[in-house]
Amino acid sequence: MVWPVAATTGVDAAPADVVPGAPQRRQAAVTALLAIGLFAVALVARLLGISRTYELFLDEVTYAALTQSVSEGRGVLLHGELFFLHPPGWFVSTGLAFRGQLADERLDQVAMALRPVNAVLGSITVALTVLVLRRLTDRKAIPLLIGVALALDPFLVKFDSRFLLESQAMVLTTGAVLVLARAPRSSQGARRQGIAAGVLMAGAILTKEPYALITALPVAVMALVGAPPGRRVLVPAMVTTVAVYATYLGSLAARDELSLWWTAKTSGFSRLIGVSQETGFNAPGSPSLASRITELVEQFAGTYLLLAAGGVTLGVLVVRGWASARYWSRSTVLLGVRAAEPARVVAVAWAASSYTYVAYAVLLGTLEEQAFYMVVAPTALCLCVIATTRTSASRTSGPNPARAFAVLLTAMVVANGLSWVVLHQRTDDGYAQLRDFLDDEVPDGSRISVTEETAQFTLPDYDVGNWTSLAELRENQVQYVLVAEALVQRGYGSARPGFLADVERIGDPVFEREVPTLGRLVLLDVQGATR
Known part of the structure; x- marks a missing residue:
C-alpha cells in the first residue's frame, strides 16, 4: 500500500540527519552539543534539593523494598511474597546495579539513596527528546526551547526526583522512538533498527x-497500515518485543509462578479499564482531577500550558490528515504527516497514543497522576511537528507557525523556570524531620499509631500500628x-477527619511541622490517657 500524503502539508526544513557532507558534520556537532547541554541542565534541575524538596511517597518505599530484596539476592519480594503487580524490570535492573549495597537500611533511606x-x-530522556527533535527539524531555536522547557518542567522534575517506575519506562520509550525516527538505509539495517527498537x-x-x-500498540498499527519507517523496521520491532515478553512469561512458567502473575494482571487490568476503582482521581471518596488541577495550577502552569497546546495541535493534525486523505481508508492517514519523514510519523503516532490512553483514563479508567507523565515528552514532539509544518497557502503569504510556537515555548520556559525556583525555596521533608526528632527524643520500641501507610516504612524500629479511635x-x-x-483530610489516611481533634484533647504535641505535602504533621504523646 502507498502511504497517503496530506496534500496541504509541507515542511520548512529537512531533518538534520539528511544534510550531506561537511554541513552534516556541523549539524551533528550542534545536535550533540544541544543534547549534552540540556542533559546537564536537566540533571542539575533534578539533583538540587532532591532529598528535601519532594516528600517521601508511598510508592517509593514500596519500590525501595522490592529493590532491596533483589539487591540482597532474595528475588522480587514484598513482605516475603512474590510481587507481580508491576513487572520486575525496574527492581531487577536497579537491585543488581546496587547488589549488596542496600542491606539493613531503612526503606526511606533506600528510596532517598536511589x-x-x-x-x-x-x-x-530530555537529551533523547532533543535528538528526536533534531530529526524533525534542522532549526536550533525550537529544539532548544523545547529542551529547556522539558529540563525545567515541574511535573517531570517532580517524578524524576523520586524513586518511581516512570523515569526508566520513559527513557526506554523515548529511546525506541529515536531508533524508529529515521528511514532505514538497507534491508539489513532495517532489521537491526527494528530489533533495537523492539528491545527498548x-x-x-x-x-x-x-x-x-x-x-x-502504535507500532503494531503503523505496521498494519504500512506507515513509515516501513514494515521492514516495524515488524522486527514487534516480533522482538513479543519475543522478549514471552521469554519473561516462559521464565515464570518454568518456576510455576504463572498463575500468580495471571491473578495480579487480571486485577491490574480491571483497574486499568476502570472496572475496579480503588485508587486515583476517579475512585469513590478521592479528590477530583479538577480540584487537584486548580490546587496545583501555580506550581504546574507551564505543564498545563504544554499539555493544552499539545492537545490542540494534535487535533489540528488529525483533522488536516483526515480532510486531505486520498484513499478510502482515512484511518490510515497518520495525522497528516508526509511519507518521506518517518520521524514525523513516529512522533505524532506516539503523541496520539499517549493522549488516547490518558483521555480514556480521565473518562473511564483508573486515573492517577503518573498517567500524565506519559504525555509530556510526546506532546513536545507534536508541537515541533506543527511548528515546522506550513500549508501551501502559508508558505507564500500566511504567518509562519514557528514564530507563534517560539512565543508559546518561551512562555513555557519562563513559567517552568519560575516554578522551579519557587519549589526549590521550600522544604518538603516532614518524614525526614520526624525521624531526626524520634532518633533524639523517643526510645526505640515505643508504640506509635500511624494514620497513613507511608509513615510505617520510616519507623521500623518502633512498634507501629493502625489504631484510629480513642478506644x-x-x-x-x-x-x-x-x-x-x-x-487525612484528602481521604488518603485511615483515620476519620475528626480523629486529630479527638487526640489533641487527650494528648500533648511533642513534634509539629507544617510541610506542603503532608500539611500539619504532628506527633502527640498520649501516654497519660492510655496507661
Whole structure:
C-alpha cells in the first residue's frame, strides 16, 4: 500500500540527519552539543534539593523494598511474597546495579539513596527528546526551547526526583522512538533498527506494562497500515518485543509462578479499564482531577500550558490528515504527516497514543497522576511537528507557525523556570524531620499509631500500628499518635477527619511541622490517657 500524503502539508526544513557532507558534520556537532547541554541542565534541575524538596511517597518505599530484596539476592519480594503487580524490570535492573549495597537500611533511606538514579534517567530522556527533535527539524531555536522547557518542567522534575517506575519506562520509550525516527538505509539495517527498537520497547513494558499502549500498540498499527519507517523496521520491532515478553512469561512458567502473575494482571487490568476503582482521581471518596488541577495550577502552569497546546495541535493534525486523505481508508492517514519523514510519523503516532490512553483514563479508567507523565515528552514532539509544518497557502503569504510556537515555548520556559525556583525555596521533608526528632527524643520500641501507610516504612524500629479511635488507643496502650493532617483530610489516611481533634484533647504535641505535602504533621504523646 502507498502511504497517503496530506496534500496541504509541507515542511520548512529537512531533518538534520539528511544534510550531506561537511554541513552534516556541523549539524551533528550542534545536535550533540544541544543534547549534552540540556542533559546537564536537566540533571542539575533534578539533583538540587532532591532529598528535601519532594516528600517521601508511598510508592517509593514500596519500590525501595522490592529493590532491596533483589539487591540482597532474595528475588522480587514484598513482605516475603512474590510481587507481580508491576513487572520486575525496574527492581531487577536497579537491585543488581546496587547488589549488596542496600542491606539493613531503612526503606526511606533506600528510596532517598536511589532517587539520583531517576534524576539521571529523566535527564537522559530530555537529551533523547532533543535528538528526536533534531530529526524533525534542522532549526536550533525550537529544539532548544523545547529542551529547556522539558529540563525545567515541574511535573517531570517532580517524578524524576523520586524513586518511581516512570523515569526508566520513559527513557526506554523515548529511546525506541529515536531508533524508529529515521528511514532505514538497507534491508539489513532495517532489521537491526527494528530489533533495537523492539528491545527498548520490551524494556519499557517490563518496567510498567501500560507503556505497551504507547509503544507496541502504535507500532503494531503503523505496521498494519504500512506507515513509515516501513514494515521492514516495524515488524522486527514487534516480533522482538513479543519475543522478549514471552521469554519473561516462559521464565515464570518454568518456576510455576504463572498463575500468580495471571491473578495480579487480571486485577491490574480491571483497574486499568476502570472496572475496579480503588485508587486515583476517579475512585469513590478521592479528590477530583479538577480540584487537584486548580490546587496545583501555580506550581504546574507551564505543564498545563504544554499539555493544552499539545492537545490542540494534535487535533489540528488529525483533522488536516483526515480532510486531505486520498484513499478510502482515512484511518490510515497518520495525522497528516508526509511519507518521506518517518520521524514525523513516529512522533505524532506516539503523541496520539499517549493522549488516547490518558483521555480514556480521565473518562473511564483508573486515573492517577503518573498517567500524565506519559504525555509530556510526546506532546513536545507534536508541537515541533506543527511548528515546522506550513500549508501551501502559508508558505507564500500566511504567518509562519514557528514564530507563534517560539512565543508559546518561551512562555513555557519562563513559567517552568519560575516554578522551579519557587519549589526549590521550600522544604518538603516532614518524614525526614520526624525521624531526626524520634532518633533524639523517643526510645526505640515505643508504640506509635500511624494514620497513613507511608509513615510505617520510616519507623521500623518502633512498634507501629493502625489504631484510629480513642478506644483502640487505650486498648492497645498506645504511647504516641502520628497524624498527617492533609492526607487525612484528602481521604488518603485511615483515620476519620475528626480523629486529630479527638487526640489533641487527650494528648500533648511533642513534634509539629507544617510541610506542603503532608500539611500539619504532628506527633502527640498520649501516654497519660492510655496507661
